[in-house]
Amino acid sequence: MFVAASTHCFHNQSFDDACHRIVDLEYDKVELWFDEQSGQLKPSEVAADPEQFVSRYQETTRLTPVAISLEHDVDLPTFTGLSKLAKLLQVMQITVPASPLGTPFNSEIDRLRAFLRVAGQDGVRVSIKTKTGLLTEDPDTSVELCQSVPGLGLTLDPSYFICGPHHDQPFDRVYPHVYHVQLRDTTPEQLQVQIGLGVIDYSRLISKLRRVGYNRALSVELLPAGDADGDRALEMRKLRMLLDSLL
Numbered sequence: 001m002f003v004a005a006s007t008h009c010f011h012n013q014s015f016d017d018a019c020h021r022i023v024d025l026e027y028d029k030v031e032l033w034f035d036e037q038s039g040q041l042k043p044s045e046v047a048a049d050p051e052q053f054v055s056r057y058q059e060t061t062r063l064t065p066v067a068i069s070l071e072h073d074v075d076l077p078t079f080t081g082l083s084k085l086a087k088l089l090q091v092m093q094i095t096v097p098a099s100p101l102g103t104p105f106n107s108e109i110d111r112l113r114a115f116l117r118v119a120g121q122d123g124v125r126v127s128i129k130t131k132t133g134l135l136t137e138d139p140d141t142s143v144e145l146c147q148s149v150p151g152l153g154l155t156l157d158p159s160y161f162i163c164g165p166h167h168d169q170p171f172d173r174v175y176p177h178v179y180h181v182q183l184r185d186t187t188p189e190q191l192q193v194q195i196g197l198g199v200i201d202y203s204r205l206i207s208k209l210r211r212v213g214y215n216r217a218l219s220v221e222l223l224p225a226g227d228a229d230g231d232r233a234l235e236m237r238k239l240r241m242l243l244d245s246l247l
Helices: 013-022 043-048 050-060 076-089 105-121 139-148 158-162 172-177 202-211 230-244
Strands: 002-006 027-032 066-071 093-097 123-127 155-156 179-182 215-220
Touching: 002 066, 013 050, 013 105, 043 050, 043 076, 050 076, 066 215, 076 105, 093 105, 093 179, 105 123, 105 139, 105 230, 123 158, 123 179, 139 155, 139 172, 155 172, 172 179, 172 202, 179 202, 179 230, 202 230, 215 230
Parallel strands: 002 027, 002 215, 027 066, 066 093, 093 123, 123 155, 155 179, 179 215
Antiparallel strands: none
16 A cells, blocks of 8 residues: 545645645655546546646656546546546546435446446546445445446545444445545544544554555545645645554
8 A cells, every 4th residue: 555645635726736735745646636616627628638638747747646536427528538548647546426315326327337338448447435425425335336336446535434424334344345545534523634633543444455455545635624725734744644654
């Protein structure tokens, strides 16, 4: 396993500036966050010309890209362009959001199978993020989706299992399906708190991931909050050092 940082941590800055900040905090691997509503990386624009983005990326930073994460759902042509981008960057994993609660299960299976067919041609794995308000907000449904769509994995964000409507439900059964991990510190009452003030047992989490053979990224993903930029940088540095000490 290794530690990475998501450009989502600096959601209000340009992509170039976010990469520079991540380097300053002594990370060497990065997760690329895409959101059509942000000023950072828009899926439609990058997917339209992935080769141009690769050239821009290589001029911008020496950070090693390890994952792609989509904030919102995209149509199949856009996903096809992003899958091609992943192949060009030698990124083997894309996180897509699950559909909202209430979406018919069969419709979700069809959507995810279509993504897997496209990504499979590029040798890219697809995972859905565990998140409140989506079909993956509870561990049982998350696992059921993976079992219904062979090859599909999970992007484990334990914060939403700890601080959410299913906070009293254990989520150990999701570990065998984990393709990617996104982390911050959390309490049952608050989704994001300062590192060390939450209840996430990083040592236990890493131990459980090791048992199932997980050997990919632990991606630091701090959410938009009211903290000062300096505080955010400090929190990212603290979590990187903590995770490094456990690996």
